[in-house]
Amino acid sequence: MGTHVIKMPDIGEGIAQVELVEWFVKVGDTVTEDQVVADVMTDKATVEIPSPVSGKVLALGGQPGEVMAVGSELIRIEVEGAGNHQEGTSKVAEPTPAPSVVEPVEASLPREEASKPTPPVLSAHQPSPIVPRAAGERPLASPAIRKRALDAGIELRFIHGSGPAGRILHEDLDAFLTTPTQGTQGASAGYSKRTDSEQIPVIGLRRKIAQRMQDAKRRVAHFSYVEEIDVTALEELRVHLNKKWGDSRGKLTLLPFLVRAMVVALREFPQINATYDDEAQVITRHGAVHVGIATQGDNGLMVPVLRNAEAGSLWNNAGEIVRLANAARSNKASREELSGSTITLTSLGALGGIVSTPVVNTPEVAIVGVNRMVERPMVVNGQIVIRKMMNLSSSFDHRVVDGMDAALFIQAIRGLLEQPASLFVE
Template sequence: MGTHVIKMPDIGEGIAEVELAQWHVKVGDLVVEDQVLADVMTDKAMVDIPSPVHGKVISLGGQPGEVMAVGSILISIEVEGAGNLKASDQLVKEPAPIKEAAPAVAAPKVEAAPVVESKPAAACRPAPQAPVARDADERPLASPAVRKHALDLGIQLRLVQGSGPAGRILHEDLDAYLAQGTQNARSGSAPSGYAQRHDEEQIPVIGMRRKIAQRMQEATQRAAHFSYVEEIDVTAVEELRAHLNEKHGATRGKLTLLPFLVRALVVALRDFPQINARYDDEAQVITRHGAVHVGVATQSDVGLMVPVVKHAEARSLWDSAAEISRLATAARTGKAARDELSGSTITLTSLGALGGIVSTPVLNLPEVAIVGVNKIVERPMVIKGQIVVRKMMNLSSSFDHRVVDGMDAALFIQAIRGLLEQPASLFVE
């Protein structure tokens, strides 16, 4: 038998270290070739680490949340044959199993004189009780010391079941009341009435959540954010969308509003190239892009991800719709490739029906603009002196003021507004 050592691979893109996000195996597991052993997190994506061999896991090189250098030992597997272990490799050895001590020889049994059995103090305490429902002005029986103890613990005496004479509340009853709250927390049962809760849960910030936290903090610290909000009458574009879905939905697929927004971005950016840009603030260089690579913020089980619709300027409505759907599914299922999660030049973010009235989206650095879509609502509007019901939607967008001037940002959003309110202009060349 030999040992096959798997080292943290070079993910590419000049990355020197990655975060170990999750193990899919444990010491002692039998694994087969191509079985996923672990997930590691780069700055852009989650990457599966498969096994190149069959064998048995004998050691793990790190814990979830640990940042590991490329080339460090990730996992060791016992295999048939010599394996690939070199003398220079430092393995994490498993501790030797603890041997069980031999049972002690039983002493001869001695008959003792009968005595009165004394119970431990804990056994004398009353069993945990559910909170008692008393009237707010009812004053339960309790000594001054018990009342002070309850006050210190933050317990309302009217909720405590007393086990003393005539229902008097004892110190042990306070302990039982707290124990019941702890038992409820551990079992997952909801506390009844107005019982206090003392449970808490600590969640380590690792994996995708850590990356999101780092990127959001970095964005707010490095960029000079400002936001601009404008309302848009989307009645006409919604009518067009419904018409196209009725006519072509069965053969080309259903359209959401997002492909229209992507098209509006593409057309508007022709006149505002400074907004379709990325800013390298370390090199002090702004790169304006001719290609429009639209990042579409997508919620997944592991957090917010931003798959990228590459070359949106060359896509039709249905092509954009299909690509958005494909990328969103890949992101939500954790199947998006690294190149599908990088390279965006501007980002579109939407919470759909949960979009609220106004939001302040955070820039996706090093981009200089993000367009946020709020929910569509029907509202009475005055048009040519008449009150009519229209479908209205706000765009809440953020820009990097180091690169984008306020007037340019406002004109850009106004251009998008004009395109969506007169949707035929989206397709006029």
């Protein structure tokens, strides 16, 4: 038997170090060739590290949240044959116990783990068998099941999972809820006094989000501008287009219309489609409109980029927005798809509220935020009528964008959306 050492690979783009986000194996596990053993994160994306060999895990070279240099030893695996490592040349540190982490309900669906649940335990208050996982152990369950459990006041660690690798299925949760003693306990748990707490390390994507938001608020001279828009005619056009071509070309949301309005308005305000290098004191105005689409995934906020939006039709841009959003939410977006934006569009959809103050996605100088659409009584030509209204809450870097230009830019978008035919008049 020999030892094979996997080193932190050179991911490219001149990156010298990366953050270890998550292990998918532990010491003693058997891995197969091409099995993903860890996730690491660069400044732009999460990267999966596969094993090039099959064997038994001997040691792990770091803990989640640790920043590791490219070329450092990541994992040791015992393999058939000589392996690629001679004992005594270097040493991979044995792992230390990781801190207990209780994942939030929105945590992403974990990969299959081969760990076996501990034997069931009986207590005076729980006459039926349960699976008492450790307080910090994350049960395998989908976000939908986690949401159901939260609403019912149930801790998933007490539910036996009948799925692969102990994954909790909907039928497992149903069985738990319908068991008299357990169902009653779960239903009343929402009113029980709690004294527990949790500590969640800020690592991986959450750390990157925190760093970028802090940096943006520290360096950018933010100001926001809010304007309401009558989107009644726009909605009529969208519904009409979906009815006529939705089945053959795909359904249209409001986002591709907003992208089109931004593209047209930026022709008149090129200083807003720009990036600012504040260290070099250089503003770069971009001809191409690369729109960052702020996307909320299970792991946090990501901004995939709709490239050359100025060259795409409504349906082309709509399809690309959906593809990028799905890639980001499934953690499959490439580094190229998550970088290079020149302006960002953010929307909370139905949860968009009345007003928001979005944070500029540096080094960009503008972000356009969309609030929810509501029906309100409005005065039109002296008559009170019901109109569909929507606010745009947008933020700008006041170091680069003057207040008047920002207001005129949003007013231009407003005019285009309220007269949607003008979006397509050249």
